[in-house]
């Protein structure tokens with residue numbers, strides 16, 4: 371519904387690769403979708419599944435969108451105007467922005483500066499992050515080795531000092547992620563051995579695998595049984611009890627990816643998201659700035 375009545379002929383590209391020259395560098399990227407709006411305007415659409423909406427400031431200053439604007443102008447040189455839209459699928463909202471020539475110039479300068487800094491840097495001090503567990507260098511990384519030992523650099527002594535609270539929170543969050551990934555890795559090793567042994571007793575701990583039970587009630591017989599027993603109306607029972615299983619729906623959409631063309635599939639996904647009931651609950655969120 372949020373897509374309106376879109377003619378597929380107006381979709382110029384889906385998952386479009388671009389290579390944007392920036393000084394001596396090339397930025398490689400992919401744009402989710404580009405639509406032709408009119409004879410002089412294209413609209414770049416970026417699908418987002420974020421739980422939280424962006425702020426207006428984030429939308430208007432997004433470097434990603436600035437680069438998409440430049441790429442769209444390069445790919446469709448006839449387009450004098452470029453609309454930039456984040457499609458917030460969970461919320462059924464479009465967050466649209468534009469870029470001024472000054473913002474585009476600043477984005478180019480920023481990317482070139484980052485490129486030069488990366489080229490000129492002689493030292494790359496390790497910075498723990500959420501991808502450490504997949505890093506090929508972790509066995510040689512001193513920061514990762516310290517993190518595995520749970521080494522902390524900073525403890526906030528006064529919780530009225532909010533910057534200190536934030537600093538410790540971020541340090542703890544990084545360690546928790548690394549340690550929990552490590553725990554999963556170690557458990558994977560033990561589970562492999564438990565395929566051959568009923569139990570393992572190691573270093574004072576007993577390990578076993580056991581089955582957990584999960585009860586599922588198939589819709590039709592469940593509704594029919596309650597209907598018969600209580601006389602409740604079928605329609606109200608279905609409305610109350612039935613909900614589409616997200617995993618099953620995702621699996622079906624994955625299957626359909628082989629049968630539907632990409633624009634159709636993307637529209638179908640957007641329609642389903644728009645029809646879904648979304649409930650909100652407060653959630654703590656943190657992002658490096």
Ligand code: SF4
Pocket residue numbers: 496497498499501502503505506507508511512513514
């Ligand atoms: S393990 Fe070390 S080198 Fe690898 S990503 Fe983490 S901090 Fe960087």
